Amino acid sequence: MRAAIYCSYGPPEVMELKDVEQPSIMDDDRVLIRVHSASVNALDYLYRKGYLPTRLENGLIKPKKSILGIDVAGTIEAIGNNVHKFKVGDHVFGSCFGSHAEYVTPRENTLSHIPKNVSFEEAAAIPCAAQTALQALRDVAQIKQGQRVLIYGASGGVGHFAVQLAKYFGTEVTAVCSTSNLQWVKDIGADYVLDYTKEDFENNGKKYDIILDAVGKRTFFRCLPSLTEAGVYITEHLFYPKYHPIQLMVSSLISRKKAKIHLAKPNDKDLDFLSSLVEEEKIRPVIEKCFPLNQIVEAHRHVESGRTKGKIVINIITE
Numbered sequence: 001m002r003a004a005i006y007c008s009y010g011p012p013e014v015m016e017l018k019d020v021e022q023p024s025i026m027d028d029d030r031v032l033i034r035v036h037s038a039s040v041n042a043l044d045y046l047y048r049k050g051y052l053p054t055r056l057e058n059g060l061i062k063p064k065k066s067i068l069g070i071d072v073a074g075t076i077e078a079i080g081n082n083v084h085k086f087k088v089g090d091h092v093f094g095s096c097f098g099s100h101a102e103y104v105t106p107r108e109n110t111l112s113h114i115p116k117n118v119s120f121e122e123a124a125a126i127p128c129a130a131q132t133a134l135q136a137l138r139d140v141a142q143i144k145q146g147q148r149v150l151i152y153g154a155s156g157g158v159g160h161f162a163v164q165l166a167k168y169f170g171t172e173v174t175a176v177c178s179t180s181n182l183q184w185v186k187d188i189g190a191d192y193v194l195d196y197t198k199e200d201f202e203n204n205g206k207k208y209d210i211i212l213d214a215v216g217k218r219t220f221f222r223c224l225p226s227l228t229e230a231g232v233y234i235t236e237h238l239f240y241p242k243y244h245p246i247q248l249m250v251s252s253l254i255s256r257k258k259a260k261i262h263l264a265k266p267n268d269k270d271l272d273f274l275s276s277l278v279e280e281e282k283i284r285p286v287i288e289k290c291f292p293l294n295q296i297v298e299a300h301r302h303v304e305s306g307r308t309k310g311k312i313v314i315n316i317i318t319e
């Protein structure tokens with residue numbers, strides 16, 4: 001099968017297309033998916049660049065697993081003996097390492113049926129970013145109706161789902177992004193939009209019950225004055241040193257305001273829930289651009305620029 005692979009850590013140019021062995025179903029709870037589309041996430045370029053935490057998992061000197069991609073949308077071509085939720089021919093989406101390839105074999109508990117009202121491309125844009133936003137707001141911050149929520153980095157993959165989910169949970173949403181993104185972020189539901197190139201939310205005198213820093217640009221210390229008495233600050237950024245867990249733990253000891261680092265946990269229940277929200281038109285993925293697999297280098301460059309509006313998607317098959 002065709003796959004985008006990397007054999008050494010480095011810039012986007014280390015990615016290349018190669019023919020590799022097609023995976024087969026090794027466990028009874030796995031399915032074989034012919035991949036239609038897959039998105040590119042920040043995690044893909046962190047692995048490709050060889051950030052230390054990713055090297056500890058994927059090889060210190062060179063990558064052990066050479067195919068990237070963590071989101072998938074496609075058609076089931078075969079199922080393991082213990083698969084009950086899906087059948088051959090089903091259109092599914094979900095989480096699976098190695099999805100920048102023609103075939104993958106994820107476990108059934110990381111997948112859901114594609115919502116009827118979206119394409120493969122749109123479905124591929126959902127899993128990682130939307131589950132991250134959902135779990136951060138619902139499970140970590142325990143979001144409640146009527147709260148004031150600020151989403152920092154509202155125009156990115158995680159951020160644009162966070163805006164829509166925070167509205168779904170009945171909160172007042174302030175979205176922070178740059179000038180060119182203000183209008184579409186308002187269009188997806190933000191009550192207020194702040195242009196970070198012109199004003200700083202830390203100076204507007206408002207307090208928020210939840211501040212979700214989706215792009216790792218604001219520390220807990222900077223956000224403290226803008227949090228309510230029992231306010232929660234969450235960062236999604238795992239590897240940036242100033243967000244080191246020790247700092248967050250120490251910060252939490254000095255006030256009732258809480259600081260949390262969140263690591264998304266892919267699972268089918270959350271995917272099913274997100275799928276139903278998409279079908280009910282409560283949330284929708286926004287895709288800035290789709291690239292064919294043979295433009296994987298350009299797709300990586302784009303995502304690594306940190307300027308993506310919504311999501312970037314790779315099309316593996318186009319028919």
Ligand SMILES: NC(=O)c1ccc[n+]([C@@H]2O[C@H](COP(=O)([O-])OP(=O)(O)OC[C@H]3O[C@@H](n4cnc5c(N)ncnc54)[C@H](OP(=O)(O)O)[C@@H]3O)[C@@H](O)[C@H]2O)c1
Pocket residue numbers: 041042043128129132152153154155156157158159176177178179181196214215216217235236237238262263264265303306307308309310
């Ligand atoms: N913890 C987890 O489980 C988990 C899961 C997924 C992602 N993440 C992490 O979450 C972060 C965001 O991921 P993502 O996929 O949402 O990223 P992304 O889509 O690449 O984010 C791009 C967005 O960031 C905005 N941005 C860039 N600089 C900004 C600034 N100074 N202030 C405000 N916004 C700014 C850009 O808007 P402008 O062009 O308008 O500036 C752009 O829309 C990454 O660090 C990723 O590693 C963590």
